Amino acid sequence: MTAWIAGWALLLACAIATAPARAAGPVALVLKDHRFTPDHLEVPSGERFRIAVSNQDATPAEFESYDLKVEKIVVPGGTVTVSAGPLHPGTYTFFDDYHPDAARGTITAVAAKG
Numbered sequence: 001m002t003a004w005i006a007g008w009a010l011l012l013a014c015a016i017a018t019a020p021a022r023a024a025g026p027v028a029l030v031l032k033d034h035r036f037t038p039d040h041l042e043v044p045s046g047e048r049f050r051i052a053v054s055n056q057d058a059t060p061a062e063f064e065s066y067d068l069k070v071e072k073i074v075v076p077g078g079t080v081t082v083s084a085g086p087l088h089p090g091t092y093t094f095f096d097d098y099h100p101d102a103a104r105g106t107i108t109a110v111a112a113k114g
Contacts, residue, residue, distance in 0.1 A: 025050070026049075026050035026051055026052040026081050027041055027043070027049065027050070027051050027052070028051075028052050028054070029041065029051050029052065029053045029054070029063075029105075030053075030054050030056060031053065031054065031055045031056060031057060031061050031063075031074065031096060031103060032056040032057060033057065034057060034061075034096065034099040034102040034103050035102060035103055036094075036096070036103055036104070036105040038105070039104065039105040039106070040105060040106050040107075040108070041105070041106070041107045041108070042107070042108050042109075042110055043085065043087065043107060043108070043109055043110070044109070044110060044111075044112060045086070045087055045088060045089045045090075045109035045110060045111050045112075046085075046086045046087070046088075046109075046111075046112075047085055047086050048083060048084070048085040048086055049083070049084060049085050050081050050082065050083050050084075051063075051081065051082050051084065052079055052080075052081045053072070053074050053079065053080050053081075053082065054074070054078075054079040055074040055075065055076055055077065055078055055079070056077070057076060058076050059076060059098070060074065060075055060076060060098065061073070061074045061096045061098055061099070061103070062074070062096060062097035062098055063080065063082060063094060063096065064094065064095055064096070064097040065084075065092060065093060065094035065095070065107075066093075067092035067093055067094075068082075068084040068085075068087075068092055068094065068107070069084075070082050070084055070094075071097070084107075085109070087107075087109035088109065089109050089110060089111045090108070090109055091106050091107070091108045091109075092106065092107045092108075092109070093105070093106055093107075094106070094107065
């Protein structure tokens with residue numbers, strides 16, 4: 001019986017060691033006065049991630065990124081969560097489609113240091 005328990009313990013340990021790490025909660029992004037805060041995000045490359053976009057303006061906004069292939073309307077006072085990635089190392093742009101000249105930002109995917 002002890003060998004059976006040890007075998008199951010070893011199997012469980014291997015499953016835990018090879019399981020993918022869970023992503024952290026969403027990165028917060030606020031849209032106010034037609035500007036994103038922060039206007040630059042950093043995420044790990046090679047991993048999926050989420051961005052919670054909160055619109056504190058009195059008008060609708062549209063979080064959009066051609067690079068991330070994301071397009072989502074955010075009502076005034078509302079919050080939406082978008083998923084993206086995994087990304088190769090590099091810099092990717094996003095903007096508010098209703099105010100593209102004012103509300104712009106970037107996301108940099110950074111490779112893990114090894």
